[in-house]
Amino acid sequence: MNGDGTAADLPRVLFVGGLGRSGSTLLELLLAQSPDVCAVGEVVHLWERALGADERCGCGERFTACPFWRQVGEHAFGGWSTVDRDEVLALKDRVDRTRHIPRLARASLAPAELADVRRYADLYTRIYRAATKVTGARVVVDSSKHASLAFALRWAEGLDLRVLHLVRDSRAVAYSWGKQVRRPEVVDGEDFMPTFSPFEVSKLWTAQNAAFHLLASRASVLRLRYEDFTADPAGTVRRLREFAGLPDDPAALRILTGDDSRSARPAPGGDPEPSPPASPVRVHSVAGNPLRFSGGPLQVRRDEAWRSRLPRRSRAVVSLATLPFRVRYGYLGQRGSDSVETS
Incomplete structure (x- = not known):
């Protein structure tokens, strides 16, 4: 808890941190199955992509036409027109950059x-x-992921900040960042998510994870592996709700697992059996994986296409460059047995 007042008086945010392509969009969609959770996507991009480019919200409407974001703007600022976007971006440059993390720490x-x-x-x-x-x-999920923003938020007055450090095997992340993915939220023209080389991804993956380890000594941080989330989605949701200070929601878990007692378990081949599809939930998200626009039922399954499709040389580069943290997270040899651990 930051600032004055009791925890019950403060807005509570579950901030999902880590490097992109680690499953944060799927995770926030599952959490948003419960009415006491509001998922807003990657708010860090609101100033440029929503206010600046008027891109589509996860609900399908452009930002300026979305009733939810209109109301948020009214409550927060008296309307988005009162926000000086250029001033915010200048302030962001002075505060919210990876190079500022040592100072913010x-x-x-x-x-x-x-x-x-x-x-x-x-x-x-x-x-x-x-x-x-x-x-x-009762809880807002912000999947901005940027460590620098999480460090800035730790200085906030009047905010109950809880950070989820989401980790995925660096080789899977490198494979995903090498693919060209169209951004469906762009209305005026066509745009694609950036791509990075295996070595660039290795540097980013290491830097972001190191930053969240540092943050764990200064804020409430919980670490979760993507692979353990997909192996036990219901158990993960239950643990994250507890971390966020929320009670169990049996109705949400029934949607997720099909009943109150069973969660997805690894099949004999090693991949989990997909949970019965959950009812689709349209979240008012700013930026994120195109999955948020799918509109179909959610399915939780481990995506391990990288094992057969990531070139051998790329795999070697990433494996060597990220070795220390891969060992720490249990990615060397057999998959680690931890599901959720406290940093």
Whole structure:
């Protein structure tokens, strides 16, 4: 808990951190099956992609036409037109960059630095508080993932911040970032998600994970492996709800597993049996995986196409460059047995 007041008075956010292509969109869609959870996607991109380019919300409407985001803007700022986007982006550049993490990790900041960080974090706190008012949810899920934003939010006044550090095998992440994926939220023209080389992904994967290890000594952080999430989606949702301070939601788990007692278990071949499809939930998400636009029922299954499709040389580069953390997370040799561990 940051700032004054009791935890019950503060907007509570479950911040999903880590490197992209690690399953955060699927995870937030599953959490959003419960009415006490509001998933808003990657809010870090709101200033450029939503306010700037008026891209589509996860509900299918353009940002300016989405009733949810209109109400959030009214509650948070008196309307989005009152937000000086250029000023926010300039503030973001001074605060929310990976290069600023060593400074944001300090025990104290100079007065001018602290003022900038808190002013930036307050923008997000207002959005989270407004989202809970509009939806009646108790927890907001922000899947922005950027470690620098998580470090900035730890300085927020009046925010109950809980961080999920989501990890996926670096080789699977490298394979995913090498594919060309169209961004369906772009309305005026065509755009694609960026692609990165195996070595670039290795550097990003290592830097982001190292940053969240550092954050764990300064904030409430829980670590989760993607592979363990897909092996036991119902158990994962239950644990994350507990971490977020929410009670069990048997109705949501029935949707996820088909009954109250069974969760997806690994099949003899090693991959989990897909859970019965959950009812689709349209979330008002800013940016994220195109999965949020699918509209079909959710299915949880482990995607391991990288094992046969990632070129041998690329696999060797990534394996060597990310070795220390792969060992730490149990990706060397057999899959680790941990499902969720506290950092």
